[in-house]
Amino acid sequence: MARTARADTGSGGRGRPDAAVVRDALGVGIAVGLSGFAFGVTSAGSGLTAWQTCALSLLVFTGASQFALVGALAAGGNPLTAAAGAFFLGVRNAFYGLRLSQVLALPRAVRPFAAQWVIDETAAVSLAQRDRRGARLGFAVTGLSLYVLWNLTTLLGALGAEAIGDTDAWGLDAAGPAVFLALLAPMLKTATERFTAALAVLLGLGLLPVLPAGVPVLVAALAAPVAVWAEGRRSARAARDDTAERATAERDAAEGER
Structure with a gap:
C-alpha cells in the first residue's frame, strides 16, 4: 500500500536507481519480445500473409489476443468469432489503463500514444516501482523495447514460415500456445x-x-x-x-x- 501511494503522488520515499529500472524493463522487454517469432510463425501457418501478420503486431500488440485470433482462424473458425475471442482477451488491458492512468499521470497529449503500450508486461513493471519517475521510466523502456522487438521478430517469424512451407510438419503450429502458457504459468x-x-x-x-x-x-x-x-x-x-x-x-x- 505504501508503494502504491508513493507511485500515485510522486512523492515520499526514494525510488529505485534509474539503471536498475532500465535493467529490469529491458529484461522483460527482450524476454517477451523474442516470442514474437512464435507468433509470426503461427500466424503465417494459419494462412495469413506476412503483411497481415505484421499489421496485427503493429496495431493490436497484445500477444494473447493475437495468438487467440490466429489460432481460431487456423482451426477454420469464423473471422468474426475469432475477432470476438481476441477482443474479450484484450479487455483486461482497459483495466490496466485505469490503474496506470493514476500511477503515471501522463500529459493528455501523450495518453493516446501510451495506450498502445498498455499490456501485461508494462503494467507489471510500472506498478512494481516505488515512485512516479520509476513507473514512467519502466513503462517507457518496457513498452519501447517490447514493441520494437515483438514487431521485428514477428516479421522474421512470418518470413521464416513462408520460406519453410508447412509449419505443421515442423511442429511449429504448437509454438504459439506453448509460449503463451510459458508466459501465463508464473502469473498464477x-x-x-x-x-x-x-x-x-x-x-x-x-x-x-x-x-x-x-x-x-x-x-x-x-x-x-x-x-x-x-x-x-x-x-x-x-x-x-x-x-x-x-x-x-x-x-x-x-x-x-x-
Missing part, C-alpha cells in the same frame, strides 16, 4: 488464479469437439466470473464462521466471569 500465484486457469482449460478443451472454432475460447472466459463467485462465497462463509467463533468466545468469556 493464488489458488483463485489457478482455479480460474484450470476451469478455463477444461471448458476450452472440453467444448472443442462440439462447438465451432473460436467459440470455446469465448465460453472459457466464463471461468473468470465463476471463480469470482466461488471466491465470494468462500469469503462470505469464512466471515460467518469467524463471526460465529467470536460470538462463541465472547459468550464463553461472559459465562466464565459470572
Whole structure:
C-alpha cells in the first residue's frame, strides 16, 4: 500500500536507481519480445500473409489476443468469432489503463500514444516501482523495447514460415500456445488464479469437439466470473464462521466471569 501511494503522488520515499529500472524493463522487454517469432510463425501457418501478420503486431500488440485470433482462424473458425475471442482477451488491458492512468499521470497529449503500450508486461513493471519517475521510466523502456522487438521478430517469424512451407510438419503450429502458457504459468500465484486457469482449460478443451472454432475460447472466459463467485462465497462463509467463533468466545468469556 505504501508503494502504491508513493507511485500515485510522486512523492515520499526514494525510488529505485534509474539503471536498475532500465535493467529490469529491458529484461522483460527482450524476454517477451523474442516470442514474437512464435507468433509470426503461427500466424503465417494459419494462412495469413506476412503483411497481415505484421499489421496485427503493429496495431493490436497484445500477444494473447493475437495468438487467440490466429489460432481460431487456423482451426477454420469464423473471422468474426475469432475477432470476438481476441477482443474479450484484450479487455483486461482497459483495466490496466485505469490503474496506470493514476500511477503515471501522463500529459493528455501523450495518453493516446501510451495506450498502445498498455499490456501485461508494462503494467507489471510500472506498478512494481516505488515512485512516479520509476513507473514512467519502466513503462517507457518496457513498452519501447517490447514493441520494437515483438514487431521485428514477428516479421522474421512470418518470413521464416513462408520460406519453410508447412509449419505443421515442423511442429511449429504448437509454438504459439506453448509460449503463451510459458508466459501465463508464473502469473498464477493464488489458488483463485489457478482455479480460474484450470476451469478455463477444461471448458476450452472440453467444448472443442462440439462447438465451432473460436467459440470455446469465448465460453472459457466464463471461468473468470465463476471463480469470482466461488471466491465470494468462500469469503462470505469464512466471515460467518469467524463471526460465529467470536460470538462463541465472547459468550464463553461472559459465562466464565459470572
